[in-house]
Amino acid sequence: MAPQPQLTETKNWNFHTDVEGLGWLTINTPNSPVNTLSREAIMELETLVARFEDLANSRELVGVILLSGKDSGFIAGADISEFDAMSDFSVLPEALKRTHALFQRIENLKIPVVAGIHGFALGGGLELALACHYRVAVNDDKTRIGFPEVNLGIFPGFGGTGRSIRQAGPVDAMSIMLSGRLLRAGAARGLGLVDKLVRHRDMLRWEARKAVLQHRKSKHAGLFKRVMGMGPLRGYAVSKMQEQVAKKARKEHYPAPYALIDLFEKHGDDWQAMIGGEIDAFAPLMGSDTASNLRRVFFLSEGLKKQGTKGAKFARVHVIGAGVMGGDIAAWCALRGMAVTLQDLDMDRIKPALDRGKKLFRKRLKKKFEVDAAVARLEADPAGKGVSRADVVIEAVVENLEIKRKIFAGLEDKLKPGAILATNTSSIELERIAEGLKDPARLIGLHFFNPVAQLPLVEIIRSTFNNDAEIGKGAAFALAIGKSPVVVKSAPGFLVNRVLMPYMLDAVQRVEAGESKELLDAAAVAFGMPMGPIELMDTVGLDVGLSVATELGHEVPERSKFSKLVTAKKLGRKSGEGFYKWVDGKAQKGPVPDHKDLAELGRALVKPLVDMSKVVVSEGVVANGDMADIGVIMGTGFAPFLGGPLQARKDGKA
Known part of the structure; x- marks a missing residue:
């Protein structure tokens, strides 16, 4: 039975x-x-x-x-x-x-x-x-x-x-x-x-x-x-x-x-x-x-996933600016399944971005038909025809206020209802960019980080014009492309660049004074950073670093090595030479001089970053210390095992 x-x-x-x-x-x-x-x-x-x-x-x-x-x-x-x-x-x-x-x-x-x-x-x-x-x-x-x-x-x-x-x-x-x-x-x-x-x-x-x-x-x-x-x-x-x-x-x-x-x-x-x-x-x-x-970092990261407007859908993205950031943002969106149109002045400027995108697809996708589908989703669009069809329009041109204003002046009337209008500005307040718009509340910041395919953070920048609905859609879009959104107030440098710049410039000044760049970078890594400040400056791009430094009010003397490198178009990784020479995407470093305590030197190097993290919280650039910690970890790679700059400061480890 x-x-x-x-x-x-x-x-x-x-x-x-x-x-x-x-x-x-x-x-x-x-x-x-x-x-x-x-x-x-x-x-x-x-x-x-x-x-x-x-x-x-x-x-x-x-x-x-x-x-x-x-x-x-x-x-x-x-x-x-x-x-x-x-x-x-x-x-x-x-x-x-x-x-x-x-x-x-x-x-x-x-x-x-x-x-x-x-x-x-x-x-x-x-x-x-x-x-x-x-x-x-x-x-x-x-x-x-x-x-x-x-x-x-x-x-x-x-x-x-x-x-x-x-x-x-x-x-x-x-x-x-x-x-x-x-x-x-x-x-x-x-x-x-x-x-x-x-x-x-x-x-x-x-x-x-x-x-x-x-x-x-x-x-x-x-x-x-x-x-x-x-x-x-x-x-x-x-x-x-x-x-x-x-x-x-x-x-x-x-x-x-x-x-x-x-x-x-x-x-x-x-x-x-x-x-x-x-x-x-x-x-x-x-x-x-x-x-x-x-564990703390895990829970903070999971908390970011609960942000954003529920049910928001995004199928088409239009990116203006096919430079390193714009091109890589476009490629990332295509990798994540969205149809993307990429605009610049001509095909000569767009083609390198398409080629980089293809390399990304081959690296990340296992099957040929998946690579081919991603390539098909990333479309060159010199005339900007994709603007009117896009659910999200992202400006990612050079960090120049007047150029950005000119671009947005011709965009507003072309957008479809409900589309996100965003800038990838790394340091300029949104209020200044949005001045000439009919509806300045519509412009939000979506600030990605270089390299786009590796760093998970997107700063969702909120101006005094914005409402919760626009910011919620921005956060939802970041989540839809597999990124982690942290909402920041529109203020010079926002969160990550605001805390990074004192750290990087302090290291640059040490190099200008004769200290070994290899030693400084090794000390930062010994502390727990993924790379040192000089290598990071080269990775970000010396022109970008100089622009952000100027925007934030940091003086960079014209006769400094930093300024001379920018003038000579030696901009770091993207040009093949900056503070370091770069070969196949890797900095060519000399030997690291002996030092009695690399980690202690690293602690001294990151102190400007840690101190500025406290300042941005006190100024309300982010909601609280938790958001500062997770934002800096995701945007800079700051030692996760220390729990973030403010947690490390509290524990006496930074």
Whole structure:
């Protein structure tokens, strides 16, 4: 006689059995757009697993299929909102042991347990899937699988270190964990993290059912892959991992990847021992200042995504100005799926931007048809015919007030109703640009940062004319193209350039006085900046730097090296020479002179930036210190592990 259907509801899970004896377990975190493994969800799962064990022993259950009830994806990971409380040493080790034991019970079940994955399967969600016996995933562009924990100052702590090594082998598994990169479904299957792919989400249930009834089991990594975790070869792998990590992160700033490598060095030949060693290595990281600050940055970043007018749609963008910024803004919008028209005086000025756009598409898009589609979306438009069709019009010409006013004088009457009218000005107040407009309230600032494809921030600049509706649409557009909007008041330099310029000019003055530019740049990096102030000035462009400095009232003597370089058209990276010579996009640097304390020198270098961050908050350029911190991090790369300039100042670290 077939077993009778049984139903169990908890706050986070739904479980029922069908007439075939299949158990269908669905996670659906309440009041959340994504599923997370909270402590409550894990305790409920313990109760459910105990039931699975009983039903399996009585042969009333032939297998369990784990699915998500969310459209957004499988499981986004552990509940990060609980991490601060969990960092307590009196709580964390026991909680980890409890979760380890639970996942091992799942793996020990005598019946098949199959995970059906769509969308995101990240962190603890992937660790739970790896504890299942078999994994089916949807092979579409929305599926992303990986361990992003390193971005929060930790590494996988629910057994994922050992189980990923078991499935993918030590080199691939460690690479995924150390980089935090997310895999597409096909790549995850190629590494053994996923066993079977289906084309559509509605095929998951059928394929998972077959996997249970056929008692499928995931294959572990073969000997060829496992050998890199054995004997002397493990030592070689460890040294290579340390070398690669050191290129991107200093141990004193980001201890998590180094702690993970240490764990691998001890237990890389035994995936179960690797899991057993997780807890002692993980707990100190969770309570570290780095992890605490990175969690703060995460929540501030997530908060930015809640801005913007709901339901706003953007299909067409028109960019005026095909220079480095305008061309790269246009290419980015096309990459993100929008139809873009790019205007300048003639095709000779537009073509280099189109060529750069094509390089970006080839780098970011995997398939030829995707590259071709993006190229087709980016259209040269010397006559400006795209203005009347555009949902967003962005001016991105040189930082000259009169030129900008002339451009906007001819635009206003051509716009379609409701279209955003924006300037990418980096320092000029909007009120001055908007003076001649019939409706100055319509002009907002959308200030992107160079390089556009790498820096996530867009400053949404609000003038005294603007209303909430226009600013809301601007924020919504930034989000629609995958950028993070921070609203700033129209004031000279706004937020990022206002705080950057004293920092960069102070460093330039030191170079003018005879200090080594290589030493200054190395000191800033030792402090935690992604690049030093002199290299940054070259990257921004010395002409742009001089223009912003002048706009902000900073005196740059005509006889200075800085002014002479600009006069000689040696503008930095874009011209091939500035303070440095540039080859293939890289600054050619000489040796770094010895210094007794690089980090301390770096702290002195960033002090003007930190001090000015406090000033802009006091002047109301941004809403509060949190917005200053996240804006400066996203716009300048300011050391995320310090939590931003004001947080670092508060902690006495800057």
